[in-house]
Structure formats: structure tokens, C-alpha cells
Amino acid sequence: MPQSPADDPGHPRHPAEAAARAADLTVLDRVVTDCRACPRLVAWREETARTKRRAYQDWDYWARPIPGFGPPDAPLLLVGLAPAAHGANRTGRIFTGDPSGDLLYAALHDLGLANRAESVRHGDGLRLHGVRITDPVRCAPPDNKPSTGERDTCRPWITRELELLRPTVRTVVALGGFAWQALLPALAAAGWLVPRPRPVFGHAAHVTLPAADGGPALQLFGCYHVSPRNTNTGRLTTPMLRALLRTAAESAGLDPQAREP
Template sequence: MDPAAPPLTLAELDEAVTHCRACPRLVSWREEAARVKRRAYQDWDYWARPIPGFGPEDAALVLVGLAPAAHGANRTGRIFTGDPSGDLLYATLHSLGLANRPTSVRAGDGLALHGVRITDPVRCAPPDNKPSTSERDTCRPWLVRELEFMRPTVRSVVALGGFAWQALLPVLAAAGYEIPRPRPAFGHAAHVELPATDGGPPLHLYGCYHVSPRNTFTGRLTPEMLSDLLATAARTAGLPVG
């Protein structure tokens, strides 16, 4: 399905994205990772397809990452699942009362998010975790449509990392929000309120260092920093935080 063609529901969009083969380099890489596998995952049947967003369609808070990990979400079929980044993210959401459990193993394992949806600007695992700008732009319509579906309820968006922040600005413009000039710069705890072009509720955009091992192992992003930022974004979105 063409992401520019309007599916009837967000669930249909999620299903459609899993069949995308628009970027040959990413298709080749995600499928090669599934064939070769890591030694620890030899018994796994890798997902090896694009990863849809995860969370309720009426979410008030949306978290946007970078792209699936080759042996993380590309293996498990769920965004931010199966790697250290996801371990920290889901544990933090659970501690704030925004998830029903602190861990995620694979799609369908019983994890549920409360008022939160998680998605990526690039839906396939890229080599070296570095999608190209053309791959990012090819994938953009999926995220635009996703956010258009959630416009009635979404009030806060958190960009996990500079890549997500830069990818989000044109997406949010296309989804109906005003982006200031000059464009706001990314930083941890950066915050900008974006008016809706149709006069509806504004959207609050927050920046957060990515939950990558590079950031968390070096202390650039601590669990406390992540928790504080997500709690702020959730409260701004009107969600109760435990």
C-alpha cells in the first residue's frame, strides 16, 4: 500500500508498512541479518520486515526514535524490543505508570502502553544504525500518516536523538503544525510549542538524548534524566504519571 493513500484505520497503516520494500539497501540488510543471525539468537525466527509503531491509536504522547536494530526489533517484531535501548525505555515507562510491565521480549508478549505510542522515522534496520537521508525521506509519508491519525489526541512528542528531531520537523509540518523559523535546535530537554495550522490544540515537541548504549553507558543520558524528561512530556500531554 502507498503510504500517501489514506488507509481507513491506523491498524491498517501499521499492517501496510510491514510490506514496504521501497529501499533496496534496507531490504537487503534486514533480510541478511535474519539469515546470518547472532549466535545468541540462532533459534529465533527473525521478523525481518519493517517495524510498525506500537501503542494505542489514541495516544497523547508519542516517542520517536531512529530505526530498528538489526538484532533487536528486526528480530522481535516490536520497536525498541530486544536490545539495551529498549530495556531502559520500557523500564522507565513502567516506572512512570505508562506501561503495564518493565520488559519487552517480542511482539505479542503482553506488553501494553498507557497513553503512549512509540514509532520511528525509518522502519527498517539500516547498516551501522545509519539510514541515509534519502531512506529517511522515502519513509517519511508513513510517519506523516501515523501522526495525522493521532492528531485528535496527541499533545506531546519526544524526539529520541538528533536524527529523530531533524526527521520530525518536516513530518510535523506536513501533519498540520507550524514550525518556527529559524528551525528549533535539538538538545536534551529542548522544548518548543507548535501551533496547529487548523486552530486546534498545539503540540509540544521535546528533545531527549537517544537511549543508545553509547549515551547511557557513558552517562550522557542517565536513567534519572530520561525519567524526568518523559514525565514532563507525559504531564504536558495530560497523562497521569506514577
């Protein structure tokens, strides 16, 4: 007999059930923080919070799943990989408290899509304008590598998020190949037509996905992930990131305003 949400997709706290019951993004963002469906990820996020990194010994780690961040009527959605163990798992907000987030939020601020360039912790006053950010995997994984099973177990959260965003979302940016691959089945489940063969990820890759019900199409862009591995090697530069985000924002109907570097 199934004994836990991880074992039973019909369990009321399993993502497949809990996400489907969320009537809006506020509810979804609250409910996801109670998810314990993946035992390995639960153990890792909580162990990381107990042991901590030396620089963060005074922090009370969040150590729960990370909800999406940004307005519920955003026309532009950015999708990453998973929370960082000492970043979002510590601060309680996606892409917050690590170098990846520092670069991303600074670029959004440069384009007038965020009210400040720094992202410190949940509740610090940061606001996004027309942009929402989320992950296909909501808990920090060991070595930043979720398993295929963990990715699939977590999929109902982002699928429901996409369903709830459908009235307004027009553009999605996949930050990295993992996000791109994780997004395609979620986009199909949420009501967009994904072509066969499936589009291939690359920086500045772009595909238009028609809506299955005849509604507005969705523009999907690929962008190299804002990880130190990519930025320290020059694979992704700040101008490259800013240019991609500008193109995506404009395709979503936003009017990015460049600021002085």
C-alpha cells in the first residue's frame, strides 16, 4: 500500500492532486511550499539547512519548496532549473542569494522590469514588472541535478502555473537546456501545441507554439542558464542576457527601458 505522497499520485498532498485544486496562483504558491513528494529532495534541502554554509551560519534557512515569484498576470515567464541549496533554499525566493540570481535580477532591473537590482531574501521589497520567474523543480537537489523521476513528479506544479497564467502569458524563456526539456511536456499539458520533432534548445532559439483552443500563441525562447559555469567562461555574457531578455520582453508586449550599465 502507498504510504506517502511520493508513492501515491492520488494522495491529496501529491503534486498531481494538490496543484490541480489550486484555483489561482496565490493558492498554488502557498500549497507548493508544503510539498514533500520527493524523499531525496526533502532530505537534502533539510540537511543543507541544518549544516549550512559557514557564511550563513546566522541564517534560518527556508528549507521548503520554492514558489514562483512575480505578478499573477505577467505576460513574460522565465523558467530556471531548481533552487540553489544555499541560494533560494536559504532565502525563500527563487534566484535569490546566489550569483545566478544576482546577474538575472540586475539584468531585469537594467531593462526596467524590476524595481531594484539586488535580491536578498523573500520579503525584501523586490518587485517585478510584467515578469514572473519559476522553476520546473521546486526543491534544491544534490549537485544541482534532479533526477528524471523528481522532475516528472514535480511537473504538475509548473503545468498548473502555466494554466493559470494562460490569460496573460505570451512569452516564456527557458534558462538552460534542462528548463527547455522540462517545459515542453508542461506546455503541451497546459494547452499549447508542441511540434514534432520537438524543437531543439540553444541560446536565442525561438519557436511559436499555437494554442490548442485557438487562443493566443506562445513565444518560447531559449537562453543559456545564468550559472557561474556559463558566465565565468563567457558562454553567456551580460550583454547577451540583456539582449535576449529585451527581445523576449518585447515579444510579450512589454516595453523594456534600458538603464545605464
